Amino acid sequence: MAAIFQHLSVDYSFENRIAVVTLRRPQVRNALNAHLIQELTEVFTQLSVNGQLHGVILTGEGKSFCAGADIKMMQEAVDYTAAQNIEEALRLSDMLHAINSFPCPVIARVNGDTLGGGVGLIAVCDIVIAAEHARLAFSEVKLGIAPAVISPYVLRKIGENMARVLFVTGERFSAARAHEIGLVHSVVPMEHIDDAVSRAVNELLSGGPQAIRACKALALQVGQMDTENGRRYTAEAIAQLRVSSEGQEGLRAFLEKRPPRFAISSQGSKEK
Known part of the structure; x- marks a missing residue:
């Protein structure tokens, strides 16, 4: 920084x-x-x-x-x-x-x-x-x-x-x-x-970096949503994570009984 x-x-x-x-x-x-x-x-x-x-x-x-x-x-x-x-x-x-x-x-x-x-x-x-x-x-x-x-x-x-x-x-x-x-x-x-x-x-x-961010967003937002908005938001959140490269890696690692190799996002990387 x-x-x-x-x-x-x-x-x-x-x-x-x-x-x-x-x-x-x-x-x-x-x-x-x-x-x-x-x-x-x-x-x-x-x-x-x-x-x-x-x-x-x-x-x-x-x-x-x-x-x-x-x-x-x-x-x-x-x-x-x-x-x-x-x-x-x-x-x-x-x-x-x-x-x-x-x-x-x-x-x-x-x-x-x-x-x-x-x-x-x-x-x-x-x-x-x-x-x-x-x-x-x-x-x-x-x-x-x-x-x-x-x-x-x-x-x-x-x-x-x-x-x-x-x-x-x-x-x-x-x-x-x-x-x-x-x-x-x-x-x-x-x-x-x-x-x-x-x-x-x-x-x-030990968690996926994007999954961690999605989890924090869930904790902050879902409790303030009505039933229908919460239903749609949560369904879209899990769907997006499942098809993401991070979600795919996490699921494969679990099925293959090995530690996941989560990639680190290059977005907004630390300034030197």
């Missing part, structure tokens, strides 16, 4: 099939400011056309994953007009949408405390692996505001019942409780978090 970012880094691993996006503002616990929000939107937009990718790992540098909104940005917002506040909120919404709709899976490596908008970040990830010491909170209410922009994504993960208590109290809760309510998928000791992430990555790498 040719772009150079100030507040995050992008690295590649597993023969360029996995991108690692790291928030790099450890001095403020990787808090979100306007610049970081813009960079996250840009990086996920750019990576979205990389056909080599099986997935992206999103994590934070230092002891925190993301502490929510930056204090300086909140200070500036005090003097914003209503229109300026709407514009800023829409930029955050665009960032969340870019990650949520990213064509292949995003793994959140939650290496520490995650507050406010940081919880929104993990809510738009597909696989969330958290260190057991991490604490989370929808802390906005303590500042006299609300987790409004992140709420559509959070509600899909934890439901109305849990949102009604956690939104209004702003209480901190453990990674274990986040797992219980569906916000986090697995909780491990910090010293084992990279092993857990590697296991998830290896599962992704």
Whole structure:
């Protein structure tokens, strides 16, 4: 990737099939400011056309994953007009949408405390692996505001019942409780978090790259379709995969009792 970012880094691993996006503002616990929000939107937009990718790992540098909104940005917002506040909120919404709709899976490596908008970040990830010491909170209410922009994504993960208590109290809760309510998928000791992430990555790498993307699209879209649209969409999805070179290879490999040899798409390959 040719772009150079100030507040995050992008690295590649597993023969360029996995991108690692790291928030790099450890001095403020990787808090979100306007610049970081813009960079996250840009990086996920750019990576979205990389056909080599099986997935992206999103994590934070230092002891925190993301502490929510930056204090300086909140200070500036005090003097914003209503229109300026709407514009800023829409930029955050665009960032969340870019990650949520990213064509292949995003793994959140939650290496520490995650507050406010940081919880929104993990809510738009597909696989969330958290260190057991991490604490989370929808802390906005303590500042006299609300987790409004992140709420559509959070509600899909934890439901109305849990949102009604956690939104209004702003209480901190453990990674274990986040797992219980569906916000986090697995909780491990910090010293084992990279092993857990590697296991998830290896599962992704064992699947067909186009099939993985089709599966994510199914998970995001089918639940919102009516019966007839869902019927047609799912039938077309499986038909397209079955006749594709990837689907043909996968089925032949299964019948021949050998590992599949999935081709890596050349579409949008990583820039040097």
